[in-house]
Amino acid sequence: GDARMGLEYNGDDVQLTSRARVIFTMTGETDTGLAFGASFRGDQIGGANGNTNMNAGTVFISGAFGKLSFGDVGSAARSAVGDLHGVGLTGLGFANEYPFLDRLYETAQAAAAGVDIFDEAALAAFDAPFSYNTAAMYEYSIDALSVYASVGQFNVARDFAIAGDKLTGMNAAIGARYDFGDFGVSAGYEVSRLKYDDGVDSDSLNANHLVVGVDATFEGINVKAIYGRAGGDLGDALKDNSDTSRDQYGISMSASFDAVGVSAFAHRDFFRTTNIGVGASYDLGGGARIVGGVRNENPKGSSSNTTADFGVAFSF
Amino acid sequence: GDARMGLEYNGDDVQLTSRARVIFTMTGETDTGLAFGASFRGDQIGGANGNTNMNAGTVFISGAFGKLSFGDVGSAARSAVGDLHGVGLTGLGFANEYPFLDRLYETAQAAAAGVDIFDEAALAAFDAPFSYNTAAMYEYSIDALSVYASVGQFNVARDFAIAGDKLTGMNAAIGARYDFGDFGVSAGYEVSRLKYDDGVDSDSLNANHLVVGVDATFEGINVKAIYGRAGGDLGDALKDNSDTSRDQYGISMSASFDAVGVSAFAHRDFFRTTNIGVGASYDLGGGARIVGGVRNENPKGSSSNTTADFGVAFSF
Amino acid sequence: GDARMGLEYNGDDVQLTSRARVIFTMTGETDTGLAFGASFRGDQIGGANGNTNMNAGTVFISGAFGKLSFGDVGSAARSAVGDLHGVGLTGLGFANEYPFLDRLYETAQAAAAGVDIFDEAALAAFDAPFSYNTAAMYEYSIDALSVYASVGQFNVARDFAIAGDKLTGMNAAIGARYDFGDFGVSAGYEVSRLKYDDGVDSDSLNANHLVVGVDATFEGINVKAIYGRAGGDLGDALKDNSDTSRDQYGISMSASFDAVGVSAFAHRDFFRTTNIGVGASYDLGGGARIVGGVRNENPKGSSSNTTADFGVAFSF
Incomplete structure (x- = not known):
């Protein structure tokens, strides 16, 4: 996880700013040695459960063939x-x-x-x-x-x-x-x-x-x-x-x-x-x-x- | 937790589908040997905190008398x-x-x-x-x-x-x-x-x-x-x-x-x-x-x- | 985490009530011995990620100078x-x-x-x-x-x-x-x-x-x-x-x-x-x-x- 605390100046006012987050990471391996896993931020726990609309977190499987990831993987x-x-x-x-x-x-x-x-x-x-x-x-x-x-x-x-x-x-x-x-x-x-x-x-x-x-x-x-x-x-x-x-x-x-x-x-x-x-x-x-x-x-x-x-x- | 990645055909189009989820499971035991615990999915973390509207996850206590569960227990x-x-x-x-x-x-x-x-x-x-x-x-x-x-x-x-x-x-x-x-x-x-x-x-x-x-x-x-x-x-x-x-x-x-x-x-x-x-x-x-x-x-x-x-x- | 199950009388009806929650606690220590950490309830995972609107959970750093906390710290x-x-x-x-x-x-x-x-x-x-x-x-x-x-x-x-x-x-x-x-x-x-x-x-x-x-x-x-x-x-x-x-x-x-x-x-x-x-x-x-x-x-x-x-x- 991560956290932070400090001050932010928005061009007009100074405000207090802070946050705390957890990250969930899960991994495994198939009998033939393929690695697989998933990862998402706790505050995006809903988006990671998105199915056709998985807009947060990623799921992957990897091996000699390379790595295939699904989810919020960007381009x-x-x-x-x-x-x-x-x-x-x-x-x-x-x-x-x-x-x-x-x-x-x-x-x-x-x-x-x-x-x-x-x-x-x-x-x-x-x-x-x-x-x-x-x-x-x-x-x-x-x-x-x-x-x-x-x-x-x-x-x-x-x-x-x-x-x-x-x-x-x-x-x-x-x-x-x-x-x-x-x-x-x-x-x-x-x-x-x-x-x-x-x-x-x-x-x-x-x-x-x-x-x-x-x-x-x-x-x-x-x-x-x-x-x-x-x-x-x-x-x-x-x-x-x-x-x-x-x-x-x-x-x-x-x-x-x-x-x-x-x-x-x-x-x-x-x-x-x-x-x-x-x-x-x-x-x-x-x-x-x-x-x-x-x-x-x-x-x-x-x-x-x-x-x-x-x-x-x-x-x- | 669990995760998945694949393709879905909805009768009209093929779409990408994926998701990642965690499951929280907590257990304990009283001095007299009663087991108790609670479990819920991470994406249902709000529903599990529902009090009179607990529509996700379950809480239980069990012993020789059987098992009593509250929450989203179905019928x-x-x-x-x-x-x-x-x-x-x-x-x-x-x-x-x-x-x-x-x-x-x-x-x-x-x-x-x-x-x-x-x-x-x-x-x-x-x-x-x-x-x-x-x-x-x-x-x-x-x-x-x-x-x-x-x-x-x-x-x-x-x-x-x-x-x-x-x-x-x-x-x-x-x-x-x-x-x-x-x-x-x-x-x-x-x-x-x-x-x-x-x-x-x-x-x-x-x-x-x-x-x-x-x-x-x-x-x-x-x-x-x-x-x-x-x-x-x-x-x-x-x-x-x-x-x-x-x-x-x-x-x-x-x-x-x-x-x-x-x-x-x-x-x-x-x-x-x-x-x-x-x-x-x-x-x-x-x-x-x-x-x-x-x-x-x-x-x-x-x-x-x-x-x-x-x-x-x-x-x- | 915590959980509970029971009955509630609201002055009119008796209702079933139950809930299950997890709490995330993270701690660390700097090279000079300052303690730091963060804590929040799982159902408040969004509020804890609030930046200028962190209305749940806290982040702290402490040492001989005292303790400084940010977030939902009350008054x-x-x-x-x-x-x-x-x-x-x-x-x-x-x-x-x-x-x-x-x-x-x-x-x-x-x-x-x-x-x-x-x-x-x-x-x-x-x-x-x-x-x-x-x-x-x-x-x-x-x-x-x-x-x-x-x-x-x-x-x-x-x-x-x-x-x-x-x-x-x-x-x-x-x-x-x-x-x-x-x-x-x-x-x-x-x-x-x-x-x-x-x-x-x-x-x-x-x-x-x-x-x-x-x-x-x-x-x-x-x-x-x-x-x-x-x-x-x-x-x-x-x-x-x-x-x-x-x-x-x-x-x-x-x-x-x-x-x-x-x-x-x-x-x-x-x-x-x-x-x-x-x-x-x-x-x-x-x-x-x-x-x-x-x-x-x-x-x-x-x-x-x-x-x-x-x-x-x-x-x-």
């Missing part, structure tokens, strides 16, 4: 390329988490941005933002190469309230990563597609996202850069809107010197918002750390906001 | 006679679970069936379907004979929003099972009663259900048959409606040969819907099994639907 | 003075729990009492009753003296739906306890303040509560008395209303003789409601107890109500 592109380095006690909004398609759909920002693709009639019947549901991920590593493939479904009803209407959606992704000693390259490609058919009209939306990353480690310092480009209907919509861009990119670093750790990131997203974060930590040993961070969010066309946090984080 | 009729054998990775809707009265009330099918008893004015103020709440079960076994008695309450408010109105409900059941070596017989009788009184009018509804079962085991094969007959206001309502019947019956089997297991069931319910299921499994050892099943649902007066699933199930 | 006044002794299997409404300010705000009774402070326009936009959120508590003990200080925030939005409006709230408390062998004295003072500003009008409400307690233990019998007096806007509102009082007071006792335990309390609250409770228990060993209690609630201006319970309680 293969995310697994291959990963996120920017994070900052702060609370994550400060997790602006370092790179907006792969699954996360993009989950952001209210996307719904509010006036990007046509999110306003299509076919989606209006659903609570926006919608999110990925149960997904499956396959991964295989041989020497320095790791490959990933994933497929998933959306949280959309298969049968509409209106008789005969039907909305279906799926996403698929592939990714790979290669390590050259202290230097690594990664790439991912993800596609999602929604199709609406009411017997009279039909409509379909598709989005894709190509993302590449490079990272290097030297003298205890890890640096990383990511670039992504949206395509399909999503790319067109982002390109045609003067407030948005079909490109996003970011850079980050993390370093540790004895008990002291520092990290920083900068990211410019599809909505032309720039986020910058800086953080530091001090390891008290035994699973306790003093942690703090600052984040500046600078959206296109509105004023910037700075948030910060500071406190103690525990892992058990 | 004595269900404990004595039990369910038909199930199929599939996900249970495929659990149509093998025999509709004892507690389950009958919980089905939306019952609410939608146009059976008068479910449409009574006294019930209109409540969210249908309503369900059993905290119940108590007593069981005692001597040699080959086991006897059961239960009493429970509904999830209905004791005092209406309208001052002076009152709705009360309870259910009670008895059951017994006798084992003749490889052959067993069981029977149960359950009654439920709802009473509404607004000071001017009063109304009461009662339902009963007599159910008998036989089962036999030979050469690793277990077969079972169950017959049930509804009575009281429920029986009359089911009898007077040409779409329903006051009788339900089912048969099922399960067999295992080394690592291979097969099961099947057929059931015709009060609503003249016939369900047939067939399933198979292969034991991988260590708590992992490959499992699959097919279910055909054939409702009176509408088209039949076939669902299926396949995947890996884990127990930890 | 320093409550920690110093504590509650009256409780009765019964279920707590019978926990009328023995002394209405410190945090609890007062959580009672629907307060919202319904017609006390002006709870009806202020500034609060009308919120779901009443509102409650404390993440709070921080510092405590330090030296020999027989323990001192406490706490600060916390309310569950109110920092930014109103109406642009420019803002409501902020906080509470703070101090407390101390001194033990003279078998005799102890305690005192606490707590203040809460809500401020509303919509750019045109601004309004602020403040409430304070001074509370003192004495307790003594002799021959296995523990007795306790508490007196509290409300001040600020709350005190004025309670004083100006003929149905309420700015004073509350209570007395209680608990005693155990071998396996038998008895307890009793009497309390008269700000709303001139008198509660009296009597309870008894018998220890079966191994964590099991037979427990029962009776409570009489006598509100000013309406008829009294008697509730009771009886059953078995388990701790694991």
Whole structure:
């Protein structure tokens, strides 16, 4: 489990912040030596019991054939390329988490941005933002190469309230990563597609996202850069809107010197918002750390906001 | 705990399905040697804390006097006679679970069936379907004979929003099972009663259900048959409606040969819907099994639907 | 964990009552010997993950400097003075729990009492009753003296739906306890303040509560008395209303003789409601107890109500 306690400045007020969580991890092995298991956070115990809507936790089986996971596994592109380095006690909004398609759909920002693709009639019947549901991920590593493939479904009803209407959606992704000693390259490609058919009209939306990353480690310092480009209907919509861009990119670093750790990131997203974060930590040993961070969010066309946090984080 | 991952065909589309769950089990013993304990699923952690509405998990104390359980204990009729054998990775809707009265009330099918008893004015103020709440079960076994008695309450408010109105409900059941070596017989009788009184009018509804079962085991094969007959206001309502019947019956089997297991069931319910299921499994050892099943649902007066699933199930 | 099963009489009907719960406790130690940890009930697993709204469970770090806790820590006044002794299997409404300010705000009774402070326009936009959120508590003990200080925030939005409006709230408390062998004295003072500003009008409400307690233990019998007096806007509102009082007071006792335990309390609250409770228990060993209690609630201006319970309680 983990816990933390500290202070949070939201750009306006200072508030107390704390939390405590447990994590359940279960493992086993078949007679032929296949490993299997499951893991989820205690506060997501309902989502982990989701069946076709397992939006928290994962289940896996692995062996010489690789590893197959189901549940809240993200996309293969995310697994291959990963996120920017994070900052702060609370994550400060997790602006370092790179907006792969699954996360993009989950952001209210996307719904509010006036990007046509999110306003299509076919989606209006659903609570926006919608999110990925149960997904499956396959991964295989041989020497320095790791490959990933994933497929998933959306949280959309298969049968509409209106008789005969039907909305279906799926996403698929592939990714790979290669390590050259202290230097690594990664790439991912993800596609999602929604199709609406009411017997009279039909409509379909598709989005894709190509993302590449490079990272290097030297003298205890890890640096990383990511670039992504949206395509399909999503790319067109982002390109045609003067407030948005079909490109996003970011850079980050993390370093540790004895008990002291520092990290920083900068990211410019599809909505032309720039986020910058800086953080530091001090390891008290035994699973306790003093942690703090600052984040500046600078959206296109509105004023910037700075948030910060500071406190103690525990892992058990 | 347990977990699973696989595919599900709902008669229309194939979807990914997975889940992970933990089970909490606590036990103790008094100085005089009485055993006591409690158990519940992690995702039902709220329901297990239900007090007068404990709709998940159970608490028990047992000794030479027998065993007394509280909580989501079902009815004595269900404990004595039990369910038909199930199929599939996900249970495929659990149509093998025999509709004892507690389950009958919980089905939306019952609410939608146009059976008068479910449409009574006294019930209109409540969210249908309503369900059993905290119940108590007593069981005692001597040699080959086991006897059961239960009493429970509904999830209905004791005092209406309208001052002076009152709705009360309870259910009670008895059951017994006798084992003749490889052959067993069981029977149960359950009654439920709802009473509404607004000071001017009063109304009461009662339902009963007599159910008998036989089962036999030979050469690793277990077969079972169950017959049930509804009575009281429920029986009359089911009898007077040409779409329903006051009788339900089912048969099922399960067999295992080394690592291979097969099961099947057929059931015709009060609503003249016939369900047939067939399933198979292969034991991988260590708590992992490959499992699959097919279910055909054939409702009176509408088209039949076939669902299926396949995947890996884990127990930890 | 803990569990219980029994019967409850609500003044009108007898109902079955039972529950089962787990408690998660996590601890660690830093390299310099500071202890840290977290604890929460399984059914409050969501609230314990609350960040600025951690309304269940606690996180702490302690050392020679004292102990600092975050989360659902109550107020320093409550920690110093504590509650009256409780009765019964279920707590019978926990009328023995002394209405410190945090609890007062959580009672629907307060919202319904017609006390002006709870009806202020500034609060009308919120779901009443509102409650404390993440709070921080510092405590330090030296020999027989323990001192406490706490600060916390309310569950109110920092930014109103109406642009420019803002409501902020906080509470703070101090407390101390001194033990003279078998005799102890305690005192606490707590203040809460809500401020509303919509750019045109601004309004602020403040409430304070001074509370003192004495307790003594002799021959296995523990007795306790508490007196509290409300001040600020709350005190004025309670004083100006003929149905309420700015004073509350209570007395209680608990005693155990071998396996038998008895307890009793009497309390008269700000709303001139008198509660009296009597309870008894018998220890079966191994964590099991037979427990029962009776409570009489006598509100000013309406008829009294008697509730009771009886059953078995388990701790694991």
